[in-house]
Structures are given as structure tokens and as C-alpha cells.
Amino acid sequence: MANTKNEPHISQAALARIPRYLLYLHKKRDQGERYVSSTEISQDLNRNPVQVRKDLALISKVSGKPKLGFDVGELIDAIEGFLGYRRQSEAVIAGVGQLGKTLLSYPGFSDYGLKITAGFDLNPKLAGTTHNGKPIYDIADLSDYVKQHKTVFGVITVPAAAAQTVADLMTGAGIRAIWNFAPVHLSLPDGVALKNENMAASLAMLSLRLRALEGDDPQ
Amino acid sequence: MANTKNEPHISQAALARIPRYLLYLHKKRDQGERYVSSTEISQDLNRNPVQVRKDLALISKVSGKPKLGFDVGELIDAIEGFLGYRRQSEAVIAGVGQLGKTLLSYPGFSDYGLKITAGFDLNPKLAGTTHNGKPIYDIADLSDYVKQHKTVFGVITVPAAAAQTVADLMTGAGIRAIWNFAPVHLSLPDGVALKNENMAASLAMLSLRLRALEGDDPQ
DNA sequence: TAGATTGTTAATCGATTAACAATC
DNA sequence: TAGATTGTTAATCGATTAACAATC
Numbered sequence: 001m002a003n004t005k006n007e008p009h010i011s012q013a014a015l016a017r018i019p020r021y022l023l024y025l026h027k028k029r030d031q032g033e034r035y036v037s038s039t040e041i042s043q044d045l046n047r048n049p050v051q052v053r054k055d056l057a058l059i060s061k062v063s064g065k066p067k068l069g070f071d072v073g074e075l076i077d078a079i080e081g082f083l084g085y086r087r088q089s090e091a092v093i094a095g096v097g098q099l100g101k102t103l104l105s106y107p108g109f110s111d112y113g114l115k116i117t118a119g120f121d122l123n124p125k126l127a128g129t130t131h132n133g134k135p136i137y138d139i140a141d142l143s144d145y146v147k148q149h150k151t152v153f154g155v156i157t158v159p160a161a162a163a164q165t166v167a168d169l170m171t172g173a174g175i176r177a178i179w180n181f182a183p184v185h186l187s188l189p190d191g192v193a194l195k196n197e198n199m200a201a202s203l204a205m206l207s208l209r210l211r212a213l214e215g216d217d218p219q
Numbered sequence: 220m221a222n223t224k225n226e227p228h229i230s231q232a233a234l235a236r237i238p239r240y241l242l243y244l245h246k247k248r249d250q251g252e253r254y255v256s257s258t259e260i261s262q263d264l265n266r267n268p269v270q271v272r273k274d275l276a277l278i279s280k281v282s283g284k285p286k287l288g289f290d291v292g293e294l295i296d297a298i299e300g301f302l303g304y305r306r307q308s309e310a311v312i313a314g315v316g317q318l319g320k321t322l323l324s325y326p327g328f329s330d331y332g333l334k335i336t337a338g339f340d341l342n343p344k345l346a347g348t349t350h351n352g353k354p355i356y357d358i359a360d361l362s363d364y365v366k367q368h369k370t371v372f373g374v375i376t377v378p379a380a381a382a383q384t385v386a387d388l389m390t391g392a393g394i395r396a397i398w399n400f401a402p403v404h405l406s407l408p409d410g411v412a413l414k415n416e417n418m419a420a421s422l423a424m425l426s427l428r429l430r431a432l433e434g435d436d437p438q
Numbered sequence: 439t440a441g442a443t444t445g446t447t448a449a450t451c452g453a454t455t456a457a458c459a460a461t462c
Numbered sequence: 463t464a465g466a467t468t469g470t471t472a473a474t475c476g477a478t479t480a481a482c483a484a485t486c
Contacts, residue, residue, distance in 0.1 A: 011477070013232070015427065019420035023404040037443065044406070048479060053445065066443045066486045083423040084430075102321045108402070112419040113426065152429070177429040179422065183327070185242040187263070193432055195425035200331040201238035203398065204302040206414035207332065208234065210371070210396040211303075213412055230453070256467065267455060272469065285462045285467045442486095449480070456473070462466095 010058050017055055020045060022079045029072050037069030085113045090151050091179075094166045095158035096121040096136050099181060103155060105132035114153065118145060122162070139166070146173035156180045229277050236274055239264060241298045248291050256288030304332045309370050310398075313385045314377035315340040315355050318400060322374060324351035333372065337364060341381070358385070365392035375399045 024045060028036050038056070042049035056062065056070065060078030064070040080086065088110075093100055096119040103109075104119050119136040121127070127138040137145065145151070154175040158166050163182035170178060177193040180186055188194055243264060247255050257275070261268040275281065275289065279297030283289040299305065307329075312319055315338040322328075323338050338355040340346070346357040356364065364370070373389040375382055375397060382401035389397060396412040399405055407413055 013477075015424060016420070019417055019423060020404065020415075023402060023417075027404050039443075044404075049443095050445090050479060051477090053443095054478090057445075064444055066445095066484080067441075068486080069443070083419075084426045085419075085423070087426075089426065098321045098324060102317045105317060106418075108419070109422070112422050114422055153425075176433075177425050179425055183242060185239065185246050185263075191432055193425055193428040195421055195428070196239075197421055198238055198242075199325075200302075200304075200327070201235070202414055202416055203328070203331050203333055204238060204304070205234060206372075206396050206398055206412055207303045207306075207308065209412040209414065213410055214395075232453075258467075268467095269455060269469090270453090272467095273454090276469075283468055285460080285469095286465075287462080288467070444483105444485075446483090447481085449478105451476105451478070453477090454473105454475070457471085459468105459470090461468075 014055055014058060017047075018059060018079060018083065021052075021055065022076065022083070025072055025076050025079070029076065033072055035065070035069040036072055036075075038064065040069070083112075085111065087113050088115055089113055089153055090149060091116045091153035091155055092118050092120060092142065092146060092151050092170075092175075093155040093157060094120045094139060094142060094170070095156060095162075095182075096123075096126055096131065097157065097159075100155075100157040101131055103157065104134050116155065117149065117151070120145075122158075139169075142169055143173040146170070146175060150174070152176045154178050156182050156186075158182060160184045233274055233277060236266075237278060237298060237302065240271075240274065241295065241302070244291055244295050244298070248295065252291055254284070254288040255291055255294075257283065259288070302331075304330065306332050307334055308332055308372055309368060310335045310372035310374055311337050311339060311361065311365060311370050311389075311394075312374040312376060313339045313358060313361060313389070314375060314381075314401075315342075315345055315350065316376065316378075319374075319376040320350055322376065323353050335374065336368065336370070339364075341377075358388075361388055362392040365389065365394060369393070371395045373397050375401050377401060379403045 024041060038049045038052040042052045059082040062070060062074045062078050091114055093103060093116050100119060104116055109116060116134060119131060119134055120139045120142045121136060122139050124138065126136045129136050154170040156163055156166055156178060160182045163180065163184045164186055167178060167186045167188060171189055171192050179195050179197065181197045183198060183200055186194065243260060257268045257271040261271045278301040281289060281293045281297050310333055312322060312335050319338060323335055328335060335353060338350060338353055339358045339361045340355060341358050343357065345355045348355050371394065373394040375385055377385050379401045382399065382403045383405055386397060386405045386407060390408055390411050398414050398416065400416045402417060402419055405413060
């Protein structure tokens with residue numbers, strides 16, 4: 001019985017802005033700022049001040065003080081709580097290539113509530129080894145492992161051609177959320193959360209933004 | 220004199236959908252499909268068919284054929300052209316750690332119009348070496364290199380604490396677009412394009428989506 | 439106190455969706 | 463031809479912004 005309907009709806013667009021606030025607030029805190037106003041945030045982030053206040057109200061109970069602004073520390077706590085950086089979830093990763101190894105050994109994830117517990121690969125030479133202290137198994141053992149550990153998150157860093165097969169394997173074993181780094185469109189059953197990480201798309205957005213900037217006449 | 224005002228405005232939201240279409244179309248082509256209808260696309264991507272048609276019209280001149288749908292190959296060509304996968308731009312990368320190396324050796328970028336030509340690092344042991352055939356220099360040489368090669372793109376994969384310094388170095392040398400992987404808020408001069416790659420944010424969005432799915436009652 | 443800032447209500451703006459004639 | 467599908471115009475919906483009273 002989760003609190004479904006009583007928390008106000010938050011749009012994807014608003015959701016995407018939240019982590020930006022967090023990074024900004026960290027910067028402010030590092031600079032020794034105790035309070036920050038929505039006006040200041042909005043200027044530095046090129047946004048509308050009302051939007052900032054609405055966003056902050058949407059995800060936290062922290063209220064600002066007239067004349068002062070918001071308590072930086074309180075906001076950071078509230079946002080980190082909202083984004084789930086406190087809860088710890090376990091994940092497995094399929095595909096222990098260059099990118100898979102990078103993610104396996106990235107220390108930062110634990111700060112963000114994710115613990116990658118094991119890697120899986122098709123390459124028999126990798127099975128039985130470890131990377132950064134994390135065990136690597138044969139991909140054939142993924143299903144058993146996931147069922148046994150009741151793992152909820154799956155990360156896909158296999159080549160594009162293998163991604164759908166791996167996704168099927170994961171969802172079949174009970175994985176409920178997939179973080180996909182392979183540049184393919186995955187078909188998943190309803191009820192499984194999916195987040196695609198598409199480097200090409202990011203890159204394209206960056207160069208389109210650049211084009212827009214350069215296309216814009218000064219006037 | 221770029222075609223500024225005559226191309227219709229495309230929103231960020233729409234822009235973010237385009238690469239999804241591309242991946243989907245690649246899948247269709249691989250399956251041997253010659254035509255695909257907006258209805259079919261919309262169903263598989265959980266979107267509105269009118270939105271699909273509008274998006275496609277926004278970025279291409281390809282028109283669909285009543286009863287048949289759109290020519291898959293034509294659409295792929297048009298989208299790849301729009302996203303800039305044809306043009307080739309040169310980039311430098313600052314921070315040759317685990318992630319930096321992964322990006323340096325990722326073969327896929329050339330398909331997407333990006334060519335990383337050199338890496339830069341603070342570590343003097345790395346200077347003078349190569350990775351995947353790409354030269355690595357001391358970070359102190361970045362400015363000269365960028366000026367000499369007129370490099371437009373900069374990729375930041377340094378630790379958070381060093382990211383702003385590196386960004387300043389890049390923009391000072393003439394870099395016009397920054398792809399930032401460090402989890403910090405960067406302050407950049409106007410006219411410089413920025414795309415933040417925030418793993419923590421992606422992760423948070425995934426777990427929030429999962430929470431939403433699990434929170435939703437079946438009815 | 440005077441004034442900056444918050445938080446909310448109302449107005450605007452833009453994006454999404456519905457309706458439908460045109461087309462192959 | 464009949465019918466599926468496109469492309470466009472109009473209606474709806476939601477998000478952003480403007481206005482302003484409340485507050486410290």
C-alpha cells in the first residue's frame with residue numbers, strides 16, 4: 001500500500017530538473033553558502049524562479065524563509081531522499097567489456113543507492129574471475145543468481161545484437177528495472193521499468209544545441 | 220548564414236524522442252520490413268500516432284504513403300542526417316581514467332559523427348603514451364592543441380573537483396560544446412553548448428519509474 | 439519598518455491529442 | 463472499389479509564467 005495517489009504527480013520534465021538542482025546546491029554548500037534563494041538558483045540555472053519554487057515544493061516539505069531563501073543543507077537532504085540515494089538496491093550487470101568494467105568499478109554508485117553485486121558475460125574466460133572485487137559469472141548463471149538474490153535492477157552493457165536476448169533473460173528471472181546502455185530498442189513486458197542510456201542521442205543533442213547557438217543571429 | 224528561422228522550432232521533448240525512432244527503425248530494417256506505419260510505431264513505442272507523424276514531419280521531408288506507411292530506409296537516412304551522424308566533428312577528452320579510456324576506445328562514436336582525436340590528463344605518467352592509438356598529452360597542452368586543431372567539442376571525464384577548471388580551460392581555448400560526465404554543475408560563458416551526462420540522475424529516474432510502477436494499484 | 443522573498447492563484451503559452459478530409 | 467493510413471486543422475490538456483498577497 002504505497003502512497004500512490006496522495007503524492008502529487010511530477011512530470012518527466014520536472015523530474016529531469018531535480019538532479020540539476022542537487023548538483024547546484026552541492027556547489028553552493030561547498031562554497032560555504034547557508035541559504036540560497038529561488039531567484040539566485042533560477043538565474044544561475046537559466047530558469048524561471050517560480051518554476052524553481054514549484055519544483056522544490058513538489059519534491060520536498062522544505063519551505064523557504066522570506067528574505068533569506070532556502071536552507072541549502074535541508075534541500076540537499078530532501079532531494080537526496082526523494083531521488084532514492086538513501087535506499088540501497090542491488091543490481092547485476094550483463095556484459096563485462098570495457099564499459100561494463102567501468103561501471104563495475106565505479107565507486108560512485110553506492111552514493112546513489114545502487115550496489116552492483118556481480119557481472120555476467122558470455123566469454124568463458126571471464127567466468128570465475130573478479131573485477132574490482134566483484135565476481136563475474138557465465139551469462140548462463142544469471143537467471144539463478146537473480147532469483148536467488150532477488151535482484152531488482154539489471155544493467156545491460158552487451159553488444160547491441162545481444163541486448164534483447166539478455167533483456168528477456170533478465171525479465172524472465174524477475175528483474176524489474178533495466179538500465180540499458182546498448183544502442184537498441186528493447187521490447188519489454190509491461191511492468192518492467194526501462195531507462196535507456198543513449199550516448200549517440202546525447203551527442204546528437206549537444207551538436208544540435210551547438211548548431212542552434214551558431215545559427216542564432218546576434219540580434 | 221545558416222537556415223535559422225525557416226526551420227520550424229523543435230522542442231527538447233520532441234528532440235529527445237527522435238533517437239528512439241531511429242533505434243526502432245533500425246530494428247525494423249533488420250527484421251526485413253520495408254514499410255512501417257505511424258500506427259505501428261506508436262503502438263510499439265507507447266505513444267500517440269499523431270505525435271509520431273508530427274515528429275517525423277518536423278525533422279524530415281519523408282512523406283508516408285496511405286495504406287503503406289513510411290519507407291523505413293528513407294526515414295533512417297533522414298533522421299541520421301538530421302541528427303548529424305554524417306558530419307564528422309573532432310573532439311578532445313580531458314581525464315583519461317577508467318571512463319575516459321572507455322570513451323577514447325569506443326569505436327561507435329565515428330558512426331555518430333564524433334572523432335575523439337586526443338586525450339589529456341594531469342597524470343605525467345600518461346603524457347606521451349597512447350590509448351587505442353589516440354595520443355595522450357599533459358593537460359597543460361590542451362589549450363595549444365585545441366587552438367591549433369580548431370577543435371570544437373570537449374569531453375570532460377575528470378573528477379568532479381577538477382571539472383570546472385577544465386571547462387574554463389576548454390572554453391578559454393575556443394571549445395564551443397562541452398559533453399560533461401563529471402557530476403557537477405558547470406558555469407559556462409554564453410554561447411557554449413553543454414550536455415551533462417549524469418549517471419546518478421539516470422539511475423534516479425529509473426528507480427522512480429520502478430517505484431511508480433509498483434506503487435500503481437492494478438486498478 | 440522597509441523590502442526581499444516566498445507560495446499560491448490566475449493567465450498564458452505550448453505541446454499533445456482528437457477529428458476528419460485527402461489519398462493511394 | 464473499400465479501407466487503411468496520412469497530414470492538417472481544431473480542441474484539449476498540461477506546464478510554464480505572471481501577478482500579488484503573505485511573511486519574516
